[in-house]
Amino acid sequence: MERPLAWRSVTLIAFVVFGVLLALSPGYGYHRDELYFRVLSEHPAWGYVDQPPLTPMLARAGIALFGDTVTGIRVFPALATAVLVVLMALVARELDGGKAAQTLVALGTATGAYSLIAGHTMLTSSFDLPLWAAAILFVLKALLREQPRWWLAAGMVIGLATYNKHLIALLVVGLAAGLLIAGPRRVLAGPWLWAGALVAVVIAVPNLLYQVANGWPQLEMAAALSADKGAEMRILFVPMQLIVFGPVVSVLAAFGFVRLWRDRRVRALAIAYPVAAALTLSSGGRFDYAAGLILLLFAAGCVSATASARVRPAGGFLVLNGLGSAVIALPLIPVTALAATPIAAVNEVSRESVGWPEFAAAVKGVRDALPPEEQARTAVLTGNYGEHGALVRAGVPGVYSGHNQLWEYGPPPETATTAILVDIGPRGRGLFETCAEKARVDNGVGLDNEEQDTPVYLCKGLTRPWSAMWPDARHFS
Template identity: 45%
Template sequence: MTEATPTGSSTRAAPSPRAIDPGGLLPAAGIGVLVAALLIALSSGYGYHRDELYFLEAARHPAIGYVDQGPLTPLLALLGGDSLIVLRVAPALLAGLVVLVTGLIARDLGAARGAQVFAAGCMAVSAILLQTGHLLSTTTVDLLVWALVTWFTVRALSAGGPRWLLVGLAAGVGLQNKMLVAFLLAALLVGVLVAGPRRVLRDPWLWGAGLLALAIWSPFLVWQAWHGWPMLALSRSIAAGASTSSEPWWLVVPFQAVLVGPLLIPVWVAGLVALWRRYPLLPVAAAVLAVLFTATGGKPYYLAGLFPLLLAAGAGPVLGWARTRLRRVLLGVAVALTALVNVVLMLPVVPVTALADTPITAMVGDVGETVGWPEFARTVSAVVPPGGVVVAANYGEAGALRRFAPDVPVLSGHNAFADWGAPPAGAVPAVVVGYPEARVREWFPDCTVAATIDNGVGLDNQEQGRPVWRCGPPREGWAALWPQLRRVG
């Protein structure tokens, strides 16, 4: 049975979403529990990521908004206190939920239990899930939010009515984390307009869901408006390649090949095809997002939230293909190899003393950013004289000093750190770290190298080998220098 759309095309009538059977959830839930348990077991490996150190400091300055994010991730950091293991329990649990939701999406797309388990398993071994499940980041939350929004959308498309409110609720909560889910909602709307079913636009519950999301989002929007929309400056900086995780614009789409794993590309490609046959608006939305993030210089992982949906949709067709023993073996090998490679690359299983001798940090830069922060803090704090203040170039350096040398006065103009304290007019001498020598000598006429950063394991990361400068008063005074130090990026 088909439903005619206003454009004359036709869309298969979607089956009613199944009632959730707790017994049917056990396999996917079990995989989610195993993933969470693995992540918690490895949570203390290496150390804090620079973003986690930033979130810890943001948690000490609660607000309804920050220049670069909403309040949700700092609130999760607040739960961690001073324990790295506790800090990483939340991302581990969120990753487990993403695995479960992937199985639920497969179920509501009509997949049999075996395909539900396969979908959950593919998500469980994906590079993006293991990486974001190990470290607390805004992407950790965003991955679950996109999974929920797409799952609730699938359920609402078939039944409509109050089910749309769950889409609005999930999106609203996600918008308190970061703004990317707003682009997902816009892309879904474009998908409906282009591919249908346009009947959903007549459902008042759909628009009620939009109002609900806007209402939840509004405090952060007001904060951004009041502070001159710093998120726009952040977006421009990311598009210019200033972020450590930025990639060239032309890599946004090709990079998707590694976010799950190259061997599992056929699964999510099959998902795109299957969705085109049942819910064409969803592949249209994916295409809109890919074009948008490519054109605006977004980061490749901005599209990662679509993988729970795509893997869920592709699991059934791929298992249908794997009817012979040889094909089943090939599929099992693909999943196993993907798991092995991604665990080694994304999780701290290689001893830190051997890490510099592997290509891991060259392939996954974030791994290197979890090594050496206590040593960094000890080196810098050891050269701060009485009455001195540390000026750090980025929030990771400043956050490390706040975490591991809390008695040392530290300032940074990077992102929200700039709002957490400006230098006192008489702060001399200054210890400066993280800036190029030319900038340091431009700002401070009297500087000498007091120490050099060494993480102790020979690992080449952003801080390794950088000089620590001890300087006199700034050339033009702190009042003139501070605006030059402030930056969003």
């Protein structure tokens, strides 16, 4: 008999987290990824060299529907987190969790540090989390209800997820390994799983065709990321698994792993997590790549907690976990005090959401000081997509960058014999006869982020045509 859904408590938690995220959305400012998505949204395509199209297109929809503001671009991430809360409660119910377990799962999901970060800021993970949750929910229905037609629904979600990130492949590989190792292997012999796989492939075809036609840029991007930060990510992987949603969620997830392992019907999903983790470690991927499976283990752990009559202590610890997560993940600390706390070091999103107006003002000041006729033949070059996006958002004309997809939108016109360079190294400055530092970025709050104290150079006398040097300007990170 199917457990009743805790509609009242789950819906209340989903609405509250949605409201809180929207209320706090103007805090600090745009994150660099949001500024990038805003630029990509002006160039609709089936894909980009560093990501599929879903998140940029949702940025475009958010701007069109809710306004070109930091709040407007963050409505869909907040909504995605609310949907994630409901989906994870449904996952708990599928694992035979009653209303108490579902409420615990909803509470822990809504207040986990990673959930709050993804709900507060438009990131690709904002939408990856609910997509993974939906796929896991349908897989559970297929395995636990003996209703194999649910593989079709799982395949549909997996196919759609490829338009946001290709990381859904970790779930697919992990599940396949689990089914091969622990079964039930009869699923592999039946037609429905393979029909679901076919649905996933058919839906993903346009995305895959873009990769084939463009020489698999995602593989090049993944290799660049691994070379750039692979060693650091491997060191951080294990400790971050313990705190990505907060330590209480991790403890309950450990109990959840045991619960799934003991149930032969879903043991494959218990195996999926270590497989996904091992693949992430070996490739030097980010610690959050398997976050969707951590939430599955957490849901199973909440079912175990309620079965052993530990609802109150679990709920109490989750509240404390949520309070700590909120301080880390949300803009609750005044921006003027942020530099004096460890939050900026722990939460990259917070520190990289500060100082963009000051950055743009520094660059605009250098440009505005030029005579009008020289401004007309001046290009602005930035080292990364956040800087590029901040200047475009501030209305600075003629901005270019060789970073990731932005390289495709260059080179500058050959008439641009003067350039303002930001975050461009000596090799780039060496392309000009003269370069002089004209300003230095200061975010005004003493926060040590990527743009703080960056010099702004005014360079004149381009020694090579832009078309000749532009191939060397491309870089992935």
